[in-house]
Amino acid sequence: MKQIMHSDTLLEVNDLKMHFPIRKGLLQRQIGTVKAVDGVSFTIKQGETLSLVGESGCGKTTAGRCIVRAYKQKPTDGEILFQEQEGSTVDLASLNDREIKPYRKEIQMVFQDPFSSLNPRMNIMEIIGEPLLVNGIAQGKELEERVADLLRKVKLSPDYMRRYPHAFSGGQRQRIGIARALSVNPRLVIADEAVSALDVSVQAQILNLMQDLQQEMKLTYLFVAHNLSVVRYISDRVAVMYVGRIVELTETSKLFSFPQHPYTEALLANVPKPDPRLRSQRIVLQGEVPDPSNPPSGCHFHPRCPYVQERCKVETPPLRRIESDRYVACHFAEDLTLRGVEIPKAA
Ligand SMILES: Nc1ncnc2c1ncn2[C@@H]1O[C@H](COP(=O)(O)OP(=O)(O)OP(=O)(O)O)[C@@H](O)[C@H]1O
Ligand SMILES: [Mg+2]
Known part of the structure; x- marks a missing residue:
């Protein structure tokens, strides 16, 4: 047990690494390693929303899945310190399958499409009630009442309880996914592209709902997204990822x-104009996203960086604190004057 976390910190991730072997051939020999997450550190304060942003493949989902311990194996390296309700701290990264069990309901995930992995023959009562049943929290009449309460919380009528997923719109389905995640009273919710598949107007409704629930249930959010307008709207702080870091x-x-x-500047320069016809607005920058099994030397961003210097090609810049609440991994951060944007605070 460690006691090093500040009391208002819920989660502290230290130098987290998740490397996947690349195997080939009949003997499945390892021929390389995908460094999907390669030394990630951040903290999340109680009640805040931290977002992880970056281009496709930068490791956002992998980082989120490590925190909920969704992989069979432990993370390759690093700590995931979680503050328990009584104030002590546990390193989730070090726990085995049995030890992690009591923490599973404390951290819940909301997915882009919560139904893609679920049996379409399960009705809403069964979908939302499942975590309560599995965790032995409620059954029978009490279970039904809990599910009705959860439906009201996400602004759906309890009358829908016996209906099946196909009867609902995308926005309603996401409300059901949120109700399911909240059923076990988690303290941390990891939302992975939770609104990315929805129309812009529906996105705003779901984001507002998530903010209301955050207040009401004192939730802390790790919000994984590629849409910067959404991130701007929902987050207190933002972590920008590039090739696993x-x-x-x-x-x-x-x-x-x-x-x-410079990578943040490039992302911001490419914020797409809101277009209701586009459901999912991917970030598209000049140049190729590097292969995480063979990233560039030094600063991973150097081949695409307009400000590149010789040092960047050989020396990896550490993530360092340059102001009280600002961390940057660039050798020349203090020398550059970069261009930001003013995005109106509306999704
Ligand atoms: N189980 C796995 N085995 C091998 N490689 C993986 C595995 N999971 C992810 N990767 C690789 O790790 C890298 C990061 O993937 P990840 O899904 O975390 O990215 P992401 O930032 O969530 O991208 P997106 O925006 O497309 O969702 C990718 O190169 C991906 O191919
Ligand atoms: Mg992802």
Whole structure:
């Protein structure tokens, strides 16, 4: 047990690594390693929303899945310190399958499409009630009442309880996914692209619901997303990831107005104009996203960086604190004047 966390910190991730072997041939020999998450550190305060952003493949989902311990294996390296209700701290990364069990309901995930992995023959009562049944929290009449309460919480009528997923719209399905995640009273919710598949107007409704529930249930959110307008709307702080690492982490308005990493500047320059016809607006930058099994030397961003210098090609910049609440992994952060954006605070 460690006691090093600040009392208002719920989660502290230290130098987290998740490497996957690449195997080939009949003998499944390992021919390489995908460094999906390669030394990620951040903290999340109680009640705040921290977002992880970055291009496809930068390791956002892998980081989230490590925290909920969704993989069979433990993370390759690093700590995931979680503050328990009584104030002591546990390293989730070090626990085995049996030891992790009591913590599973404390950290819940909301997915892009909560129904893609579920039996379409389960009705809403069964879908939302399952975690309560499995964890031995409620059954029978009490279970039904809990599910009705949860449906009311996400602004759906309990009358829908006997209906099946196909009868609902995308936004309603996401409400059901949220109700299911909240059924076991988690303290941390990891939302992985939770609104990415929805129309813009529906996105706003779900984001508002999530914010209301955060207040009401004192929730802490780790929000994984590629859509910067959504991130701007929902987050207190933002961590920008690039090829398995965090390159900048700071308070949301600072990040958008005054980015200090060239990659953040590039992302912001490519914020797409809101277009209701586009459901999922991917970030598309000049140049290729590096292969995480063979990333560039030095600063991973150097081949795409307009400010590159010789040092960047050989020396990896550590994530360092340059202001009280700003961390940047760039050798020249203090020398650069980068361009931010003013995005109206509406999704
Ligand atoms: N189980 C796995 N085995 C091998 N490689 C994996 C595994 N999971 C993820 N990866 C690789 O790790 C890298 C990071 O993937 P991840 O899904 O975390 O990215 P992401 O940031 O969530 O991307 P997206 O925005 O597309 O969802 C990718 O190169 C991916 O192919
Ligand atoms: Mg992902």
